[in-house]
Amino acid sequence: MLSIKMTVNGKEVSGEVEGRTLLVQFIRDHLGLTGTHVGCDTSQCGACTVHVNGRAVKSCSLLAAHVDGDTVDTIEGLADGDTLHPMQEAFRQHHALQCGFCTPGMVMSAIGIVNDNPDPSETEIREALEGNICRCTGYHNIVEAIDAAAKEMRA
């Protein structure tokens, strides 16, 4: 077993993991942060997206040990108390979810998109979302939400 520690949503956490333990398993099973979802388990759907050192990554495709010492942000860390992050609020306002399963990954990817490109066009948003799959196919409102949140985050 390996001892690892990292900063998750601003808090220092530590744990004992196997070499093969995935980051998403550490987040969900060791830390109990089940907002990060495992959708496909084949690295294609993006439901497990979190930020490591400020960059969007698929937590099902990283070893927990690989992230030892790094900073991780998950969907649970976005809201400030009862105040939603602008991206979460935009998803709510624009009904950018149907079943909601892909939503945590969508929101984390969307923040990554807007961090890299604060004023994305609709085409740029659609292209940048290529790593996230919504099986309800509710992409249209997701794109609208990201566009609205980008405006809010620029303000």
Added chain:
Amino acid sequence: MYDFEYQRATSTDDATSRYSAAEDARFLAGGMTLIPVLKQRLDQPSDVVDLGDLDDMRGISEEGGAIVIKAMTTHHAVNTSDLVASKIPALAHLAGTIGDQMVRNRGTIGGSLANNDPAASYPCAVLALNATIKTDKREIAADDFFTGMFDTALDEGELILSVSFPIPEEAGYRHFPNPASRFPIVGSFVAKGSDGVRVAITGAGPCAFRVTEFEEALSGGLNPDAIRDIKVSDDGLNTDIHASAEYRAHLINVMTRRAMGE
């Protein structure tokens, strides 16, 4: 995933010595191929040697008329590098077409080349730009590097340190993405440099290869009309549920013309 011994290298020397000491090790770069492969139990290494701490294996510089990209540099870093964008914009563009933003944030040029997936994007750029791959043991010319499907000239335990891309006069890259996976069904990289014109294709065959009949036809300049009527043979090209060999052969011509701006 089968369990393995996880090891974290502290230097490139440490990485290669840990690799040699293990029974059956793999290097872990960005992990965008290795981790999914391990999850599917398609591989069972005794040890995984993580290169993630080796910051001296990351970076992009200009050296003697070439852009040198260290092996652990991510696709995102290449895609957003002002230096790459100003000297070899086609290479920056190519890096931005790999996978999705999450893959580009972790995946590395060294990992991509060592894996040599038939549909990987970088190999055709390495071949067309006549790049040199520097390892812990030697320098390998692009023409000698890609030896077959998922096969390279690298010896067991040999570690890619950097890739040196001579700056071309002109270059372009276009690919036809699989609508689902976004991997290139066919990608074409065209470069005109001091060695003349080189055209390299990814996605169509077992690994990236050059199209010499295009190169000869383009020796007078990068003019799409010069290759329009050249039919590439479909002999040895890949056939799968996404595209037949015949269709891929057709796409080689179309993508090469688009790479020249058509």
